[in-house]
Amino acid sequence: MKPMLLAAGLAAAAGAAQADKLDDIIASGVLRCAVVLDFPPMGSRDADNNPVGFDVDYCNDLAAALGVTPEYVETPFPDRIPALVSGRADVGVASTSDTLERAKTIGFSIPYFAFTNVVLTRQDTGIASYEDLAGRTVGSVAGTFEGIALEEDVTEWGSGEFRPYQSQADVFLALSQGQIEATVVTNTVANAIIATGQYEGLTIAGDAPYLVDYVSLIALRNEEGLLDYLDLFVNQQVRTGRYQELYNLYVGEGPAPDLTIPGVYR
Protein backbone atom coordinates (compact mmCIF):
# COMPACT_ATOMS: atom_id res chain seq x y z
CA MET A 1 0.00 0.00 0.00
CA LYS A 2 2.73 2.37 0.99
CA PRO A 3 4.73 2.24 -2.27
CA MET A 4 1.51 2.96 -4.18
CA LEU A 5 0.80 6.00 -2.05
CA LEU A 6 4.33 7.18 -2.65
CA ALA A 7 3.94 6.68 -6.39
CA ALA A 8 0.65 8.60 -6.37
CA GLY A 9 2.30 11.39 -4.41
CA LEU A 10 5.18 11.56 -6.87
CA ALA A 11 2.83 11.67 -9.82
CA ALA A 12 0.93 14.53 -8.22
CA ALA A 13 4.16 16.39 -7.55
CA ALA A 14 5.33 15.84 -11.13
CA GLY A 15 1.96 17.05 -12.42
CA ALA A 16 2.24 20.22 -10.34
CA ALA A 17 5.77 20.86 -11.53
CA GLN A 18 4.63 20.72 -15.13
CA ALA A 19 1.90 23.34 -14.69
CA ASP A 20 2.82 26.11 -17.12
CA LYS A 21 2.02 29.82 -17.12
CA LEU A 22 -1.35 29.23 -18.77
CA ASP A 23 -2.30 26.83 -15.95
CA ASP A 24 -1.01 29.30 -13.37
CA ILE A 25 -3.14 32.11 -14.78
CA ILE A 26 -6.29 29.97 -14.86
CA ALA A 27 -5.61 28.62 -11.37
CA SER A 28 -4.88 32.04 -9.85
CA GLY A 29 -8.00 33.55 -11.40
CA VAL A 30 -6.11 36.73 -12.34
CA LEU A 31 -4.52 37.82 -15.61
CA ARG A 32 -1.89 40.50 -15.08
CA CYS A 33 -1.43 42.55 -18.27
CA ALA A 34 1.48 44.91 -18.78
CA VAL A 35 -0.05 47.97 -20.47
CA VAL A 36 1.36 51.35 -21.51
CA LEU A 37 -0.93 54.18 -20.42
CA ASP A 38 0.60 57.25 -22.08
CA PHE A 39 -0.02 55.99 -25.59
CA PRO A 40 -3.54 57.01 -26.63
CA PRO A 41 -5.75 55.61 -28.05
CA MET A 42 -4.09 52.25 -27.30
CA GLY A 43 -3.72 52.99 -23.62
CA SER A 44 -4.38 56.06 -21.48
CA ARG A 45 -6.29 57.14 -18.39
CA ASP A 46 -9.78 58.64 -18.39
CA ALA A 47 -10.95 61.62 -16.32
CA ASP A 48 -11.36 59.37 -13.27
CA ASN A 49 -7.82 58.02 -13.71
CA ASN A 50 -9.05 54.59 -14.82
CA PRO A 51 -7.09 52.80 -17.56
CA VAL A 52 -8.88 52.93 -20.91
CA GLY A 53 -8.00 52.21 -24.53
CA PHE A 54 -7.66 49.59 -27.19
CA ASP A 55 -5.00 47.62 -25.31
CA VAL A 56 -6.92 47.80 -22.04
CA ASP A 57 -10.05 46.36 -23.66
CA TYR A 58 -7.94 43.77 -25.46
CA CYS A 59 -6.66 42.66 -22.05
CA ASN A 60 -10.25 42.55 -20.74
CA ASP A 61 -11.30 40.34 -23.66
CA LEU A 62 -8.36 38.02 -23.10
CA ALA A 63 -9.17 37.73 -19.40
CA ALA A 64 -12.82 37.04 -20.23
CA ALA A 65 -11.78 34.29 -22.66
CA LEU A 66 -9.63 32.74 -19.94
CA GLY A 67 -12.41 33.12 -17.38
CA VAL A 68 -10.29 35.23 -15.02
CA THR A 69 -10.14 38.81 -13.73
CA PRO A 70 -7.89 41.30 -15.53
CA GLU A 71 -5.32 43.30 -13.61
CA TYR A 72 -3.32 46.11 -15.25
CA VAL A 73 0.36 46.59 -14.58
CA GLU A 74 1.27 50.02 -15.92
CA THR A 75 4.71 50.02 -17.53
CA PRO A 76 6.54 52.72 -19.48
CA PHE A 77 7.75 51.46 -22.88
CA PRO A 78 11.27 50.43 -21.83
CA ASP A 79 9.96 48.48 -18.82
CA ARG A 80 7.57 46.12 -20.57
CA ILE A 81 9.93 43.18 -20.79
CA PRO A 82 11.46 43.57 -17.33
CA ALA A 83 7.88 43.45 -15.99
CA LEU A 84 7.32 40.09 -17.68
CA VAL A 85 10.69 38.60 -16.86
CA SER A 86 10.56 39.55 -13.20
CA GLY A 87 7.10 38.01 -12.91
CA ARG A 88 5.16 41.23 -12.28
CA ALA A 89 2.96 40.62 -15.32
CA ASP A 90 1.82 37.53 -17.24
CA VAL A 91 1.19 39.02 -20.68
CA GLY A 92 2.18 42.27 -22.36
CA VAL A 93 -0.70 43.96 -24.19
CA ALA A 94 1.46 46.95 -24.96
CA SER A 95 1.76 47.60 -28.73
CA THR A 96 5.13 45.80 -28.89
CA SER A 97 6.80 45.76 -32.33
CA ASP A 98 7.88 42.24 -33.22
CA THR A 99 11.56 42.79 -34.11
CA LEU A 100 13.90 39.82 -34.55
CA GLU A 101 16.31 41.38 -32.08
CA ARG A 102 13.68 41.36 -29.34
CA ALA A 103 12.44 37.89 -30.28
CA LYS A 104 15.77 36.57 -29.01
CA THR A 105 14.59 37.55 -25.54
CA ILE A 106 10.82 37.45 -25.49
CA GLY A 107 8.03 35.46 -27.15
CA PHE A 108 5.66 37.17 -29.64
CA SER A 109 2.13 36.20 -30.66
CA ILE A 110 0.93 36.81 -34.21
CA PRO A 111 0.39 40.57 -34.84
CA TYR A 112 -2.74 42.00 -33.20
CA PHE A 113 -2.45 45.54 -34.58
CA ALA A 114 -0.49 47.45 -37.20
CA PHE A 115 0.64 51.06 -37.23
CA THR A 116 1.90 53.40 -39.88
CA ASN A 117 4.03 56.33 -38.77
CA VAL A 118 3.63 60.03 -39.41
CA VAL A 119 5.69 63.14 -38.81
CA LEU A 120 4.30 65.26 -35.98
CA THR A 121 5.58 68.83 -35.77
CA ARG A 122 4.56 72.37 -34.77
CA GLN A 123 3.00 74.66 -37.35
CA ASP A 124 5.85 77.19 -37.00
CA THR A 125 8.72 74.85 -37.94
CA GLY A 126 8.13 74.84 -41.71
CA ILE A 127 8.49 71.07 -41.83
CA ALA A 128 6.20 69.68 -44.49
CA SER A 129 7.46 66.16 -45.08
CA TYR A 130 9.75 63.49 -43.69
CA GLU A 131 12.64 64.67 -45.90
CA ASP A 132 12.52 68.08 -44.18
CA LEU A 133 13.63 66.43 -40.93
CA ALA A 134 17.24 66.21 -42.15
CA GLY A 135 19.42 68.51 -40.06
CA ARG A 136 16.73 69.19 -37.46
CA THR A 137 16.57 68.34 -33.78
CA VAL A 138 14.08 65.52 -33.49
CA GLY A 139 13.05 63.13 -30.74
CA SER A 140 11.02 60.08 -29.95
CA VAL A 141 10.45 57.51 -27.23
CA ALA A 142 13.63 55.53 -26.60
CA GLY A 143 13.74 52.14 -28.22
CA THR A 144 10.37 52.19 -29.97
CA PHE A 145 10.06 50.96 -33.56
CA GLU A 146 9.77 54.50 -34.92
CA GLY A 147 12.40 55.81 -32.49
CA ILE A 148 14.98 53.31 -33.71
CA ALA A 149 14.15 54.03 -37.37
CA LEU A 150 14.36 57.80 -36.87
CA GLU A 151 17.66 57.58 -34.97
CA GLU A 152 19.17 55.52 -37.78
CA ASP A 153 18.09 58.09 -40.37
CA VAL A 154 19.47 60.98 -38.29
CA THR A 155 22.80 59.14 -38.11
CA GLU A 156 22.68 58.61 -41.87
CA TRP A 157 21.88 62.29 -42.58
CA GLY A 158 24.95 63.19 -40.54
CA SER A 159 23.43 66.44 -39.26
CA GLY A 160 20.76 67.36 -36.74
CA GLU A 161 20.23 65.54 -33.47
CA PHE A 162 18.11 62.70 -32.13
CA ARG A 163 16.87 62.82 -28.53
CA PRO A 164 15.37 59.71 -26.95
CA TYR A 165 12.88 60.37 -24.16
CA GLN A 166 11.60 57.89 -21.62
CA SER A 167 7.90 58.40 -22.21
CA GLN A 168 5.52 59.60 -24.91
CA ALA A 169 4.34 62.39 -22.62
CA ASP A 170 7.89 63.82 -22.39
CA VAL A 171 8.19 63.77 -26.19
CA PHE A 172 5.00 65.81 -26.60
CA LEU A 173 6.13 68.23 -23.89
CA ALA A 174 9.53 68.65 -25.55
CA LEU A 175 7.85 69.17 -28.94
CA SER A 176 5.36 71.73 -27.71
CA GLN A 177 8.09 73.64 -25.83
CA GLY A 178 10.38 73.69 -28.84
CA GLN A 179 13.11 71.48 -27.38
CA ILE A 180 12.67 69.32 -30.46
CA GLU A 181 11.26 70.41 -33.80
CA ALA A 182 9.48 67.23 -34.76
CA THR A 183 8.86 63.64 -33.82
CA VAL A 184 7.75 60.55 -35.64
CA VAL A 185 4.84 58.76 -33.99
CA THR A 186 2.25 56.19 -34.90
CA ASN A 187 -0.67 57.67 -36.83
CA THR A 188 -3.16 56.77 -34.11
CA VAL A 189 -1.22 58.58 -31.39
CA ALA A 190 -0.73 61.66 -33.57
CA ASN A 191 -4.46 61.91 -34.27
CA ALA A 192 -5.38 61.29 -30.66
CA ILE A 193 -3.00 63.90 -29.26
CA ILE A 194 -4.13 66.57 -31.75
CA ALA A 195 -7.76 65.72 -30.99
CA THR A 196 -7.26 66.33 -27.26
CA GLY A 197 -6.10 69.92 -27.94
CA GLN A 198 -3.75 69.56 -24.98
CA TYR A 199 -0.81 70.94 -26.95
CA GLU A 200 -1.52 73.84 -29.28
CA GLY A 201 -0.15 74.22 -32.78
CA LEU A 202 0.72 70.59 -33.43
CA THR A 203 0.24 69.31 -36.94
CA ILE A 204 0.87 66.17 -38.98
CA ALA A 205 3.39 66.63 -41.81
CA GLY A 206 2.97 63.52 -43.92
CA ASP A 207 3.87 59.87 -43.57
CA ALA A 208 7.22 58.51 -42.47
CA PRO A 209 8.55 56.08 -45.07
CA TYR A 210 8.94 53.17 -42.69
CA LEU A 211 7.76 49.59 -42.99
CA VAL A 212 4.34 48.85 -41.48
CA ASP A 213 4.84 48.50 -37.73
CA TYR A 214 3.19 45.22 -36.74
CA VAL A 215 2.73 44.85 -33.00
CA SER A 216 2.17 41.66 -31.05
CA LEU A 217 1.18 40.42 -27.64
CA ILE A 218 4.20 39.29 -25.64
CA ALA A 219 4.85 36.56 -23.09
CA LEU A 220 7.89 34.70 -21.84
CA ARG A 221 9.66 32.97 -24.70
CA ASN A 222 9.51 29.50 -23.16
CA GLU A 223 5.75 29.58 -22.45
CA GLU A 224 4.68 27.74 -25.59
CA GLY A 225 1.24 26.93 -24.22
CA LEU A 226 0.43 30.54 -23.43
CA LEU A 227 1.86 31.82 -26.73
CA ASP A 228 -0.26 29.31 -28.67
CA TYR A 229 -3.31 30.49 -26.77
CA LEU A 230 -2.48 34.13 -27.59
CA ASP A 231 -2.16 33.30 -31.31
CA LEU A 232 -5.57 31.69 -31.34
CA PHE A 233 -7.03 34.54 -29.32
CA VAL A 234 -5.81 37.16 -31.80
CA ASN A 235 -7.19 35.07 -34.65
CA GLN A 236 -10.57 34.82 -32.87
CA GLN A 237 -10.69 38.56 -32.19
CA VAL A 238 -10.41 39.22 -35.94
CA ARG A 239 -12.73 36.36 -36.92
CA THR A 240 -15.52 37.45 -34.58
CA GLY A 241 -15.35 41.09 -35.66
CA ARG A 242 -14.29 42.24 -32.22
CA TYR A 243 -11.02 43.62 -33.64
CA GLN A 244 -12.94 45.86 -36.05
CA GLU A 245 -15.33 46.85 -33.27
CA LEU A 246 -12.49 47.94 -30.97
CA TYR A 247 -10.86 49.79 -33.86
CA ASN A 248 -14.02 51.77 -34.53
CA LEU A 249 -14.42 52.46 -30.83
CA TYR A 250 -10.94 53.79 -30.12
CA VAL A 251 -9.31 54.77 -33.42
CA GLY A 252 -12.16 55.77 -35.71
CA GLU A 253 -14.49 54.64 -38.46
CA GLY A 254 -13.02 52.72 -41.37
CA PRO A 255 -11.41 49.37 -41.98
CA ALA A 256 -9.02 48.21 -39.27
CA PRO A 257 -5.43 47.57 -40.48
CA ASP A 258 -4.83 44.29 -42.29
CA LEU A 259 -2.82 41.95 -40.08
CA THR A 260 -1.72 39.52 -42.80
CA ILE A 261 1.32 39.79 -45.00
CA PRO A 262 0.75 38.63 -48.56
CA GLY A 263 3.07 35.97 -49.93
CA VAL A 264 4.28 34.42 -46.69
CA TYR A 265 3.02 32.16 -43.89
CA ARG A 266 3.09 33.52 -40.34
Place this chain on the structure above:
Amino acid sequence: MFEYTFQWRQAFRALPQMLEGALVTLQVAVLSMAMGVAIAVLLALMRNSSSPWLRAPATAWVEVARNTPALFQIYMAHFGLAGLGLYLDPFTALLAGITFNNAGYLCETFRGALRAIPGTQARAGRSLGMGAAQAFRLIVMPQMFRISFPPLTNQMVWAILMTSLGVTVGLATDLTGVTQDLNSRTFRTFELFALAAVLYYLIAKAVAGGARLLAWRLFRY
Protein backbone atom coordinates in the same frame (compact mmCIF):
# COMPACT_ATOMS: atom_id res chain seq x y z
CA MET B 1 12.70 34.30 -9.25
CA PHE B 2 13.83 35.00 -12.83
CA GLU B 3 12.16 33.08 -15.63
CA TYR B 4 14.96 34.06 -17.90
CA THR B 5 18.16 32.67 -19.37
CA PHE B 6 21.10 35.02 -19.05
CA GLN B 7 22.95 35.68 -22.33
CA TRP B 8 26.16 37.46 -21.56
CA ARG B 9 27.69 37.36 -25.02
CA GLN B 10 25.22 39.93 -26.35
CA ALA B 11 25.93 42.22 -23.41
CA PHE B 12 29.70 41.93 -23.73
CA ARG B 13 29.44 42.79 -27.41
CA ALA B 14 27.94 46.12 -26.31
CA LEU B 15 30.84 46.81 -23.94
CA PRO B 16 32.76 49.23 -26.23
CA GLN B 17 29.63 51.38 -26.62
CA MET B 18 29.09 51.32 -22.88
CA LEU B 19 32.67 52.33 -22.18
CA GLU B 20 32.22 55.34 -24.46
CA GLY B 21 29.11 56.13 -22.41
CA ALA B 22 31.16 55.80 -19.21
CA LEU B 23 33.54 58.44 -20.55
CA VAL B 24 30.65 60.89 -21.04
CA THR B 25 29.45 60.09 -17.52
CA LEU B 26 32.88 60.87 -16.12
CA GLN B 27 33.04 64.06 -18.18
CA VAL B 28 29.75 65.36 -16.78
CA ALA B 29 30.80 64.45 -13.24
CA VAL B 30 34.19 66.15 -13.47
CA LEU B 31 32.81 69.32 -15.10
CA SER B 32 29.97 69.57 -12.60
CA MET B 33 32.41 69.17 -9.71
CA ALA B 34 34.83 71.79 -11.03
CA MET B 35 32.06 74.33 -11.50
CA GLY B 36 30.32 73.21 -8.32
CA VAL B 37 33.43 73.82 -6.20
CA ALA B 38 33.95 77.30 -7.67
CA ILE B 39 30.34 78.30 -7.09
CA ALA B 40 30.30 76.70 -3.64
CA VAL B 41 33.30 78.75 -2.42
CA LEU B 42 31.48 81.86 -3.56
CA LEU B 43 28.23 80.76 -1.90
CA ALA B 44 30.05 79.95 1.35
CA LEU B 45 31.59 83.43 1.43
CA MET B 46 28.21 84.99 0.65
CA ARG B 47 26.53 83.04 3.45
CA ASN B 48 29.22 84.14 5.89
CA SER B 49 29.00 87.77 4.85
CA SER B 50 27.33 90.38 6.99
CA SER B 51 25.19 91.76 4.14
CA PRO B 52 21.68 90.28 3.97
CA TRP B 53 21.65 91.02 0.21
CA LEU B 54 24.48 88.52 -0.23
CA ARG B 55 23.26 86.06 2.39
CA ALA B 56 19.69 85.70 1.11
CA PRO B 57 20.35 84.45 -2.45
CA ALA B 58 23.07 82.07 -1.23
CA THR B 59 20.78 80.70 1.46
CA ALA B 60 17.97 80.24 -1.07
CA TRP B 61 20.30 78.34 -3.42
CA VAL B 62 21.49 76.03 -0.65
CA GLU B 63 17.97 75.43 0.66
CA VAL B 64 16.55 74.45 -2.74
CA ALA B 65 19.59 72.43 -3.80
CA ARG B 66 19.70 70.39 -0.63
CA ASN B 67 16.00 69.90 0.01
CA THR B 68 14.64 68.93 -3.41
CA PRO B 69 15.42 65.76 -5.38
CA ALA B 70 18.26 65.92 -7.92
CA LEU B 71 15.85 64.44 -10.47
CA PHE B 72 13.56 67.43 -10.00
CA GLN B 73 16.48 69.86 -10.40
CA ILE B 74 17.57 68.27 -13.68
CA TYR B 75 13.99 68.10 -14.95
CA MET B 76 13.56 71.81 -14.16
CA ALA B 77 16.78 72.65 -16.01
CA HIS B 78 15.46 70.94 -19.16
CA PHE B 79 11.66 71.32 -19.19
CA GLY B 80 11.25 74.07 -16.60
CA LEU B 81 13.64 76.58 -18.15
CA ALA B 82 12.30 75.76 -21.62
CA GLY B 83 8.90 76.90 -20.37
CA LEU B 84 10.56 80.28 -19.77
CA GLY B 85 12.12 80.27 -23.22
CA LEU B 86 15.62 79.13 -22.26
CA TYR B 87 16.52 75.95 -24.10
CA LEU B 88 19.20 73.70 -22.62
CA ASP B 89 20.07 70.57 -24.55
CA PRO B 90 20.03 67.33 -22.50
CA PHE B 91 23.78 67.36 -21.82
CA THR B 92 23.78 70.98 -20.63
CA ALA B 93 20.60 70.49 -18.62
CA LEU B 94 22.11 67.52 -16.81
CA LEU B 95 25.33 69.41 -16.21
CA ALA B 96 23.43 72.45 -14.91
CA GLY B 97 21.24 70.33 -12.65
CA ILE B 98 24.13 68.45 -11.05
CA THR B 99 26.27 71.58 -10.75
CA PHE B 100 23.40 73.30 -8.96
CA ASN B 101 23.10 70.34 -6.61
CA ASN B 102 26.86 70.04 -6.03
CA ALA B 103 27.24 73.73 -5.30
CA GLY B 104 24.47 73.62 -2.69
CA TYR B 105 25.96 70.68 -0.80
CA LEU B 106 29.58 71.78 -1.11
CA CYS B 107 28.74 75.27 0.15
CA GLU B 108 27.72 73.80 3.48
CA THR B 109 30.76 71.53 3.51
CA PHE B 110 33.04 74.52 2.99
CA ARG B 111 31.23 76.58 5.59
CA GLY B 112 31.78 73.81 8.09
CA ALA B 113 35.45 73.66 7.15
CA LEU B 114 35.82 77.44 7.50
CA ARG B 115 34.44 77.24 11.05
CA ALA B 116 37.04 74.66 11.93
CA ILE B 117 39.86 77.06 11.03
CA PRO B 118 40.78 79.31 13.97
CA GLY B 119 40.25 83.02 13.24
CA THR B 120 43.77 83.66 14.46
CA GLN B 121 45.13 82.11 11.26
CA ALA B 122 43.76 84.87 9.05
CA ARG B 123 44.74 87.50 11.62
CA ALA B 124 48.30 86.17 11.70
CA GLY B 125 48.41 86.56 7.93
CA ARG B 126 47.07 90.11 8.14
CA SER B 127 49.68 91.00 10.76
CA LEU B 128 52.35 89.92 8.28
CA GLY B 129 51.02 92.54 5.90
CA MET B 130 48.70 90.44 3.71
CA GLY B 131 45.45 91.89 2.41
CA ALA B 132 42.15 90.23 3.40
CA ALA B 133 41.80 88.51 0.04
CA GLN B 134 45.41 87.45 0.05
CA ALA B 135 45.13 85.99 3.53
CA PHE B 136 42.02 84.07 2.54
CA ARG B 137 43.56 82.74 -0.66
CA LEU B 138 46.96 81.79 0.76
CA ILE B 139 46.19 80.79 4.32
CA VAL B 140 42.52 80.00 4.88
CA MET B 141 41.52 78.41 1.57
CA PRO B 142 44.22 75.72 1.44
CA GLN B 143 43.24 74.65 4.96
CA MET B 144 39.58 74.70 3.99
CA PHE B 145 40.21 72.31 1.10
CA ARG B 146 42.32 70.07 3.30
CA ILE B 147 39.60 69.77 5.94
CA SER B 148 36.80 69.31 3.43
CA PHE B 149 38.64 66.91 1.13
CA PRO B 150 36.97 63.65 2.29
CA PRO B 151 33.40 65.01 1.94
CA LEU B 152 34.49 66.52 -1.39
CA THR B 153 35.36 63.03 -2.58
CA ASN B 154 31.97 61.80 -1.40
CA GLN B 155 30.24 64.50 -3.42
CA MET B 156 32.26 63.52 -6.50
CA VAL B 157 31.08 59.91 -6.22
CA TRP B 158 27.55 61.19 -5.69
CA ALA B 159 27.90 63.37 -8.82
CA ILE B 160 28.93 60.34 -10.87
CA LEU B 161 25.89 58.42 -9.71
CA MET B 162 23.58 61.41 -10.29
CA THR B 163 24.57 61.56 -13.97
CA SER B 164 22.40 58.49 -14.46
CA LEU B 165 19.38 60.81 -14.17
CA GLY B 166 20.25 62.40 -17.53
CA VAL B 167 18.22 59.69 -19.21
CA THR B 168 15.03 61.38 -17.98
CA VAL B 169 15.72 64.48 -20.08
CA GLY B 170 16.63 62.56 -23.22
CA LEU B 171 20.39 62.17 -22.85
CA ALA B 172 21.43 59.08 -24.80
CA THR B 173 25.21 59.30 -24.71
CA ASP B 174 26.06 58.72 -21.04
CA LEU B 175 26.39 55.26 -19.51
CA THR B 176 22.75 54.96 -18.45
CA GLY B 177 21.51 56.43 -21.74
CA VAL B 178 23.56 53.99 -23.79
CA THR B 179 22.42 51.11 -21.57
CA GLN B 180 18.75 52.09 -21.78
CA ASP B 181 19.01 52.42 -25.57
CA LEU B 182 20.61 48.98 -25.92
CA ASN B 183 18.02 47.62 -23.51
CA SER B 184 15.03 48.72 -25.54
CA ARG B 185 16.58 47.35 -28.71
CA THR B 186 17.46 43.93 -27.36
CA PHE B 187 15.43 43.61 -24.14
CA ARG B 188 18.53 42.05 -22.52
CA THR B 189 17.70 44.16 -19.49
CA PHE B 190 19.38 42.28 -16.68
CA GLU B 191 22.70 41.58 -18.38
CA LEU B 192 23.06 45.16 -19.63
CA PHE B 193 22.15 46.81 -16.35
CA ALA B 194 24.36 44.42 -14.39
CA LEU B 195 27.24 45.42 -16.65
CA ALA B 196 26.39 49.11 -16.20
CA ALA B 197 26.30 48.67 -12.43
CA VAL B 198 29.77 47.12 -12.49
CA LEU B 199 31.06 50.01 -14.61
CA TYR B 200 29.57 52.61 -12.24
CA TYR B 201 31.14 50.76 -9.32
CA LEU B 202 34.55 50.73 -11.00
CA ILE B 203 34.39 54.42 -11.91
CA ALA B 204 33.36 55.39 -8.38
CA LYS B 205 36.12 53.20 -6.91
CA ALA B 206 38.71 54.64 -9.28
CA VAL B 207 37.71 58.19 -8.39
CA ALA B 208 37.83 57.49 -4.65
CA GLY B 209 41.21 55.79 -5.02
CA GLY B 210 42.55 58.62 -7.17
CA ALA B 211 41.36 61.17 -4.64
CA ARG B 212 43.17 59.34 -1.85
CA LEU B 213 46.42 59.41 -3.81
CA LEU B 214 45.93 63.07 -4.61
CA ALA B 215 45.24 63.91 -0.95
CA TRP B 216 48.36 62.05 0.08
CA ARG B 217 50.43 64.14 -2.33
CA LEU B 218 48.75 67.48 -1.66
CA PHE B 219 48.06 67.51 2.03
CA ARG B 220 50.97 65.84 3.78
CA TYR B 221 52.59 67.90 6.48
